[in-house]
Amino acid sequence: MSPASLGTLELATLLTVVRLRDKAYGLAIKRDLAARTGRDYSVGALYTTLQRLEDKGLLTSSHSEPLPVRGGRSRRHFTLTGAGARALRQAERHAASIWGGVGKTLRPKLA
């Protein structure tokens, strides 16, 4: 998977899935994304992204046991695949590469 083919929301979603580990289901991912990026993505946009990442083989999903409440539903949990992990590492290297040599330039000069 080429890092260039990962969109911003896709990359952020993959990282959120990694961060949330076994608590990575739709609503939790949405809340985490909102807290970290400051953007309130719609549920539809998030699930479309999750489904696309699954289609690409970067994520896999499974349904949990029903919640222990009346009429409790089972949540769909997402897990990073090996391909997903490689795509993230590649994206990190790609980002580091294109940021290389820029740090000093952007650092503010001290008087």
Place this chain on the structure above:
Amino acid sequence: MTADRALLALGGDPAFVADLLGDLSEEYADRAASDGIWAARLWYVRELTRSTPHLFWNALRHGTPATRARLSASILAVVVTLSVITVAWLTRDGPPARLVVGAGLDSDEMVVNNVEPVQLSMRVLDAAGHRLKRPDVRYQRIAGAPIPVSNHGVIKCTQRGDAVVRASLVPLLRDFIIHCEPVRKIRDAGWGNFVVGQPPSTLSVDAIGLDSQPVTRIGARLRVQDSTIATLDSSGRLRPLRPGQTWIDIEIGDRRVDSFVTVYEPVRTFEGLSPDQRLVVAPIRLLRGASIRWPLPTGVFFLTLSADSSEAPPPRGFVGLGSGPSPIVQSPVRMSVAGPIMCTRMDESEPGALGAHCLSREPGAVLILTYSGPGGPNEIVGSLALERQEQR
């Protein structure tokens, strides 16, 4: 759940729909507990609306061909419905807001030249300027000459006179003046001859009323039959465009006449005319005692000499056949021809004009104009028109 069924009916992926709605419900429960039920409902509706395009996209990507077709049809139906509603809303008619007198610009007066009963022309507009159909306007004569006006606005002008008529359409009222000037006959109408490039000129018309007196107020409808030759502007003035001849339909009241109009191309002389230059006119300046000689083209044509000066004496003439210099018209302005040409004097079409009908078989024909004789101005200024006839 209604949303669940609706989304599945549209062709959404059941797992996708279940997960999405499940998360929405979970968040809704949290928000209802913290922010109140109405805030939570508002959020739910907003979130579902924001997610709808993604649901459609999911259904299109993952649905069966039948699902895709159904969804496409649904989207199309929604788009068409919204478009129709928008167009209908934008073009909707409002309540009557204005009564407009006459068929053209709004006026407080209306001229009726009809002898037969005629429906008064009134338009009803809404506030946006849309013309309303089948408005039930009522009419009543409230002052002036005893002109019969029906409730529905049919008027019969049997004599000259002015009356004030009130048009009403609840809640609108409009008073206007009717000038009854019935026209029995259009005796003379028309412009005659024009030259390309001339400024537009107004129709002159001589209409006679039922009392055999000239009608002073006229509301005429004009239509030019060939608008490539001349056009009529909104004031009824004729603007010549290209050489040619056409009819103008003139309708005044329930009388109608046609007026023939000829448009000429301006030239300096008749020398070197091309075959397609059928209607040309050249300026003439002729001093007393002087003469001019102009080469004439071959073919059959009419020649018309018109003096601009009102001091030019009326023509007197006789018929002459050409075999050598031959006079066509004898008057203070003498028109004659020489060479292989034969001409016949035409009857006067208008005062001050000399006309001839000529056949020139081969090149070499010459027109000679001479100004002599007692009286009149020292110089005659005018124009000489040539109208070629088609040769069969």
